[in-house]
Amino acid sequence: MTTATVTDPAAPRGARPWRAVLRTEARLFGREPAGIFWILGFPTLLLVVLGCIPSFRDPDPGLGGIRLVDAYVPVSVLLSMIVSGLQSMPPVVTGYRERGILRRMSTTPVRPGALLGTQMGLHGAAAVVSTCLSLAVGRLAFDVALPRQAFGYALALLLAVLAALALGALVSALSRTSKIAGAIGSVVFFPMMFCAGVWLPVRAMPGTLARVVELTPFGAAAQALDQAASGDWPSWAHLGVLAVWAVVLSTAAARWFRWE
Amino acid sequence: MPNTPVTHTTPTAAGGSGPHPIIEVQSLTKSYAGRTVVDGVSFVVEEGEIFGILGPNGAGKTTTVECIEGLRVPDTGRIRVAGLDPVAEHAAVTRILGAQLQESELQAKLTVREALELYAAFYPSPADWRPLAERLGLTERLATRFGRLSGGQKQRLFIALALIGRPRVVVLDELTTGLDPRARRDTWELIEEIRTGGVTVLLVTHFMEEAQRLCDRIAVIDRGRVAALDTPAGLIGRAASSTTISFTPSSPLEHAVLAALPQVGSVQSKDGRITLSGTDETVNAVVTLLARHHITAHQLRVADATLDDAFLDLTGA
Numbered sequence: 090m091t092t093a094t095v096t097d098p099a100a101p102r103g104a105r106p107w108r109a110v111l112r113t114e115a116r117l118f119g120r121e122p123a124g125i126f127w128i129l130g131f132p133t134l135l136l137v138v139l140g141c142i143p144s145f146r147d148p149d150p151g152l153g154g155i156r157l158v159d160a161y162v163p164v165s166v167l168l169s170m171i172v173s174g175l176q177s178m179p180p181v182v183t184g185y186r187e188r189g190i191l192r193r194m195s196t197t198p199v200r201p202g203a204l205l206g207t208q209m210g211l212h213g214a215a216a217v218v219s220t221c222l223s224l225a226v227g228r229l230a231f232d233v234a235l236p237r238q239a240f241g242y243a244l245a246l247l248l249a250v251l252a253a254l255a256l257g258a259l260v261s262a263l264s265r266t267s268k269i270a271g272a273i274g275s276v277v278f279f280p281m282m283f284c285a286g287v288w289l290p291v292r293a294m295p296g297t298l299a300r301v302v303e304l305t306p307f308g309a310a311a312q313a314l315d316q317a318a319s320g321d322w323p324s325w326a327h328l329g330v331l332a333v334w335a336v337v338l339s340t341a342a343a344r345w346f347r348w349e
Numbered sequence: 350m351p352n353t354p355v356t357h358t359t360p361t362a363a364g365g366s367g368p369h370p371i372i373e374v375q376s377l378t379k380s381y382a383g384r385t386v387v388d389g390v391s392f393v394v395e396e397g398e399i400f401g402i403l404g405p406n407g408a409g410k411t412t413t414v415e416c417i418e419g420l421r422v423p424d425t426g427r428i429r430v431a432g433l434d435p436v437a438e439h440a441a442v443t444r445i446l447g448a449q450l451q452e453s454e455l456q457a458k459l460t461v462r463e464a465l466e467l468y469a470a471f472y473p474s475p476a477d478w479r480p481l482a483e484r485l486g487l488t489e490r491l492a493t494r495f496g497r498l499s500g501g502q503k504q505r506l507f508i509a510l511a512l513i514g515r516p517r518v519v520v521l522d523e524l525t526t527g528l529d530p531r532a533r534r535d536t537w538e539l540i541e542e543i544r545t546g547g548v549t550v551l552l553v554t555h556f557m558e559e560a561q562r563l564c565d566r567i568a569v570i571d572r573g574r575v576a577a578l579d580t581p582a583g584l585i586g587r588a589a590s591s592t593t594i595s596f597t598p599s600s601p602l603e604h605a606v607l608a609a610l611p612q613v614g615s616v617q618s619k620d621g622r623i624t625l626s627g628t629d630e631t632v633n634a635v636v637t638l639l640a641r642h643h644i645t646a647h648q649l650r651v652a653d654a655t656l657d658d659a660f661l662d663l664t665g666a
Contacts, residue, residue, distance in 0.1 A: 109470030112455075113463060120458045189453030196418055196448040197471040197514070198440055 104252035106199045107207075114207045118215070128173045128215045131314045132140060132165040135287075140231040144323040152293055155319075159234075162227040163314035167249065167285035167307050169219035174253030175281060178212045179260040179274050184267035192349050201348060209258065213250045237320035242289040245313035245323050248331040252306040256281075262346040284308040291315070303327065368395040370429075371518050371549050377426035379412050386412045388573035390426075396517070399540065399550040401564035403557070405664060409573040410553045411451055414520050417551070418448050430515060444472065447511035449504075451522040451553075457496035461487055461506055464495065465513065472514035484508045485539065501532035508539060518549040525559060537563055557656040560582060561585075571664040584659045591654040594635055595624040596646035610634040622648075 118124070136158070139145050145157040152160055182205060185191050191201040227233035231245035236242035260277065264270035284291075291299055292315055302308035309330035313323035372394035379387040387409040394400040402410045415421040417428055419435030419442055428435055435442045455464055465478035482488050485505045490498065498506065504524060511519045521540070525533040540563055544550050554560050560567050561581045569576045569584065577584055587593060598621075607616045607625055611634050614626035625631070632651055639646050 106471050108466050113459065115469045116463065117456055117458055185456075189450060190455060192420065193448075193450055193453040193455070193510075195420055196443060196450065197444070197468065198443045198473075199471045 098348060107203060110203045110207050111248055114211055118211050124177045128169055128177055129219045130332040132219055133226050136165040136223055136226060137159055137176035150337045158231045162233050163311055163318060164286045164290060165223045167310055168287060170216045170253040170286060171281045172213045173216040175274050175278055178257040179270040182208055182261040183264045183270035187266050190193040209254045213254055216250055232259055236318045238317040241317035241323045242314060245310060245317055248328060248335060249310035251335040252331055255335050255342060258342035259338050260295055260325045262342045281307050304330060306331055369375050371396040371431055373429045375427040377416060378424045379416060380424060386573055390575055392568045392575060392578055394549060394551055396549050398565040399544050399552060399563050400646055401560040401567040402553045402570055403560045403567050404570035408570045410570055414522055414553055435542055443516045444514060447514055447516035447519040449507040449511045449521045449524060450530060455495040459495050460492055462491040464506060465509060468510045468513050476512050476515050478513060481509050481512060500527050520551045522553040557660055561656040569663050576663045581656055585654055585656055587659055592632060593652045594632055595622060596649040597622045599645040
């Protein structure tokens with residue numbers, strides 16, 4: 090817009106502000122070794138520990154003939170998403186609001202939404218890197234086959250990342266302080282890990298329990314990833330459950346998020 | 350106005366060559382949950398001046414400037430910054446208005462250099478951050494993380510960030526609160542330099558000394574209203590009694606004689622020392638009176654009223 094007093098060459102130059110925000114937030118992300126360990130190290134480490142138990146490497150008829158270590162690769166993949174989206178992101182975003190960082194940014198030509206978008210992008214990317222790490226370690230150390238239905242796997246992965254980030258965004262929206270965000274994150278963390286199959290892979294759960302868990306975002310994701318890993322296109326029911334969760338959670342987060 | 354607002358020197362507000370307004374606030378009101386915080390505030394800030402908003406805590410100062418910054422939407426009233434509406438034309442306003450907010454922080458692990466580079470990238474034609482950092486004494490601290498800066502260093506960084514987009518006006522909200530006296534004085538010098546550089550300053554404060562020393566004009570805000578708007582000298586002149594005279598007479602003096610002098614406010618005496626309030630005229634009258642009665646005034650002291658006195662009178666605090 091141009092007025093008598095302000096000429097406006099001022100459409101900010103292309104992507105420069107966004108790139109600067111991304112570079113800055115990526116640097117800050119790199120300065121949190123604890124966060125990096127929990128997102129990138131912990132899920133793979135869990136896989137390694139479990140894979141070193143001899144009985145986990147024997148075919149298990151209860152799992153349809155695959156080994157427990159095979160079943161735990163998708164679990165560790167989902168674990169990285171839960172840690173990233175639910176444990177790591179909400180305290181950061183809530184802290185940015187609590188400490189006036191978003192408000193300070195509101196007084197510049199860049200919208201504070203850039204900061205939130207960047208944080209979600211970085212946490213999503215970290216979860217994907219962690220996924221690749223789990224798949225690689227599973228393949229190299231324990232001879233776990235790579236997903237046979239790669240596109241189906243990638244699609245299920247994408248929807249699971251979106252659902253995890255949306256859940257984290259909702260926690261950020263509902264928490265007034267970063268301490269509350271940490272607390273809510275931890276409370277939601279355990280049921281989500283259970284649904285992802287950390288204690289018992291979803292495919293090994295008794296029928297009724299499995300049906301209920303499949304309606305949760307990470308239960309559905311676990312089933313979809315299992316199907317794609319073994320070469321089938323993931324069931325549209327599981328993908329649909331994931332997509333609905335992603336939409337509902339992000340709509341709720343957008344509805345309740347406060348900039349200050 | 351072309352894209353080089355920071356370099357030219359600006360006529361002072363008092364200059365007769367037609368100063369023009371850069372911030373206009375008309376009948377601004379804002380309430381939260383039924384409680385009226387700002388109740389019909391109006392004032393105009395001229396380009397090139399240091400304009401103070403002074404008032405007790407909770408008077409509505411911060412809410413007023415947050416409406417100017419476009420962070421809050423006024424209930425009623427009209428605000429223009431260089432002719433722009435801070436809410437409807439927020440993006441355009443952010444390019445000409447630099448803000449330092451009360452109680453805002455940066456990411457704890459962000460270094461000073463990274464903060465300067467980041468904020469410089471937000472603006473279409475930013476100032477070079479190197480000389481800016483130099484001028485604000487931050488050059489030694491470029492590699493220091495925000496979380497490790499002292500209060501004064503943080504405030505200086507926020508001033509740098511407010512200036513980095515080469516704004517025409519900066520809003521500084523309680524800039525020196527929490528600083529030690531030395532850092533506060535350094536900051537005052539900086540603010541004067543900013544104005545010398547041609548940038549209009551809107552300064553929110555509750556420090557009388559700060560307002561008196563820096564501001565060309567001051568709006569005193571009390572309970573959401575503008576209680577007075579004048580130069581510091583003008584405000585002091587409005588104090589009920591602008592001068593205090595005290596002395597110990599060499600021989601006793603009737604109170605009634607003193608009270609009859611022109612423009613005397615009050616007369617008190619304690620342990621033989623007399624204190625009376627009045628104006629410049631009273632001072633002359635007292636001196637003449639004493640001379641006529643051949644009375645010597647020991648330890649004669651004349652003190653001007655300060656902005657403090659004016660403020661207390663205006664706000665009834």
